[in-house]
Amino acid sequence: xxxxxxxxxxxxxxxxxxxxxxxxxxxxxxxxxxxxxxxxxxxxxxxxxxxxxxxxxxxxxxxxxxxxxxxxxxxxxxxxxxxxxxxxxxxxxxxxxxxxxxxxxxxxxxxxxxxxxxxxxxxxxxxxxxxxxxxxxxxxxxxxxxxxxxxxxxxxxxxxxxxxxxxxxxxxxxxxxxxxxxxxxxxxxxxxxxxxxxxxxxxxxxxxxxxxxxxxxxxxxxxxxxxxxxxxxxxxxxxxxxxxxxxxxxxxxxxxxxxxxxxxxxxxxxxxxxxxxxxxxxx
Amino acid sequence: xxxxxxxxxxxxxxxxxxxxxxxxxxxxxxxxxxxxxxxxxxxxxxxxxxxxxxxxxxxxxxxxxxxxxxxxxxxxxxxxxxxxxxxxxxxxxxxxxxxxxxxxxxxxxxxxxxxxxxxxxxxxxxxxxxxxxxxxxxxxxxxxxxxxxxxxxxxxxxxxxxxxxxxxxxxxxxxxxxxxxxx
Numbered sequence: 170x171x172x173x174x175x176x177x178x179x180x181x182x183x184x185x186x187x188x189x190x191x192x193x194x195x196x197x198x199x200x201x202x203x204x205x206x207x208x209x210x211x212x213x214x215x216x217x218x219x220x221x222x223x224x225x226x227x228x229x230x231x232x233x234x235x236x237x238x239x240x241x242x243x244x245x246x247x248x249x250x251x252x253x254x255x256x257x258x259x260x261x262x263x264x265x266x267x268x269x270x271x272x273x274x275x276x277x278x279x280x281x282x283x284x285x286x287x288x289x290x291x292x293x294x295x296x297x298x299x300x301x302x303x304x305x306x307x308x309x310x311x312x313x314x315x316x317x318x319x320x321x322x323x324x325x326x327x328x329x330x331x332x333x334x335x336x337x338x339x340x341x342x343x344x345x346x347x348x349x350x351x352x353x354x355x356x357x358x359x360x361x362x363x364x365x366x367x368x369x370x371x372x373x374x375x376x377x378x379x380x381x382x383x384x385x386x387x388x389x390x391x392x393x394x395x396x397x398x399x400x401x402x403x404x405x406x407x408x409x410x411x412x413x414x415x416x417x418x419x420x421x422x423x424x425x426x427x428x429x430x431x432x433x434x435x436x437x438x439x440x441x442x443x444x445x446x447x448x449x450x451x452x
Numbered sequence: 453x454x455x456x457x458x459x460x461x462x463x464x465x466x467x468x469x470x471x472x473x474x475x476x477x478x479x480x481x482x483x484x485x486x487x488x489x490x491x492x493x494x495x496x497x498x499x500x501x502x503x504x505x506x507x508x509x510x511x512x513x514x515x516x517x518x519x520x521x522x523x524x525x526x527x528x529x530x531x532x533x534x535x536x537x538x539x540x541x542x543x544x545x546x547x548x549x550x551x552x553x554x555x556x557x558x559x560x561x562x563x564x565x566x567x568x569x570x571x572x573x574x575x576x577x578x579x580x581x582x583x584x585x586x587x588x589x590x591x592x593x594x595x596x597x598x599x600x601x602x603x604x605x606x607x608x609x610x611x612x613x614x615x616x617x618x619x620x621x622x623x624x625x626x627x628x629x630x631x632x633x634x635x
Binding site for chain 1: 513514515516517532533536537538573574575576577579580581582583584585586587589590592593594596597598600602603604606607610611612613614615616617618619620621622623624
């Protein structure tokens with residue numbers, strides 16, 4: 170009798186223990202999932218490069234590159250000079266001018282940066298172009314697109330992009346999903362705080378590279394003055410905070426920090442010569 | 453396609469765009485009542501006081517300041533954040549006068565009066581959604597990549613001097629000391 174009781178009590182205890190263990194396991198899993206969305210593990214370099222080239226291929230499928238090697242070489246030299254001033258100087262940086270009259274610029278993971286012809290032709294100097302390219306470089310440095318892909322995916326399979334590193338069967342599928350999600354970001358936009366951060370990085374990189382850091386603010390002022398109904402601005406305005414707000418925040422952040430570099434070169438003449446030669450070649 | 457349209461515009465473009473250096477020839481309006489400064493510093497002397505909405509002609513931009521001429525004929529400096537580009541309140545997407553784009557697009561010049569519109573090649577959400585991947589274009593892009601020595605030579609020709617500068621914080625989050633007046 171007492172043995173049976175003992176057995177019963179033991180059985181109950183064992184049951185609790187098992188339940189508790191299972192419960193704890195679930196809690197751990199839950200904590201793990203929550204933890205992932207809060208503190209996402211970075212995608213490794215190989216995964217980043219794979220996602221980046223896939224996203225770039227999609228973008229270039231929507232809008233081709235300007236077919237002008239000299240103009241592309243110019244933008245690549247300027248862009249790399251800026252990227253060399255960063256903590257990710259060793260990425261395979263690629264810069265491209267897109268053959269579109271829309272006014273926009275894009276970055277893709279792994280070191281891809283694009284500016285449209287429409288935006289390029291509205292600039293006045295190399296310092297302005299430097300500011301825009303450096304803003305996009307900022308998105309790459311901070312892995313804004315990768316983080317947005319992971320955050321948007323929440324607890325789904327994409328949240329664990331880190332497994333791209335492993336050569337498992339799901340790898341190709343996972344990469345494709347990440348590439349689609351990354352391309353979608355060009356339509357949906359990044360978090361506005363990511364844009365403000367990229368603005369602040371952009372002006373610092375321009376100054377580090379020896380340019381007048383007020384080129385990016387000057388471009389924002391150009392955008393601010395444009396008619397918001399202008400169709401060439403539609404996508405940019407849909408996906409970015411208002412230029413006036415960006416300009417105000419940037420000016421405040423630069424005050425006392427970057428004014429001393431304001432007399433650095435703007436390189437207006439080289440810019441006008443290079444872009445002007447391109448326009449002449451287009452005839 | 454764009455090439456063809458641009459072709460005619462280029463003739464006019466070549467004539468007038470060299471006036472476009474760093475904002476020259478552009479106009480702006482003061483956003484609020486403001487003091488026109490004798491130099492590009494907050495604590496510089498005041499040349500004149502301009503009411504909100506004053507039209508000014510931009511001479512050049514230097515850092516965060518614009519050198520301007522007022523309608524009254526005064527010359528001086530205004531903070532760039534204190535003005536909005538464009539001459540009048542209803543600038544119909546026609547702002548940024550003096551930039552290459554405007555000239556290339558409209559093909560207008562004062563002397564010829566030629567008007568040519570380029571075809572507008574847009575980039576819409578639909579374009580992006582319906583895009584077929586173009587991996588060959590990514591390869592083409594790779595072929596444009598600059599070598600480190602090219603980038604350094606590019607900077608050297610312009611006498612661009614490398615600076616060591618820390619990243620900056622959001623002015624709202626850090627202790628952003630206002631050093632605007634110092635120099």
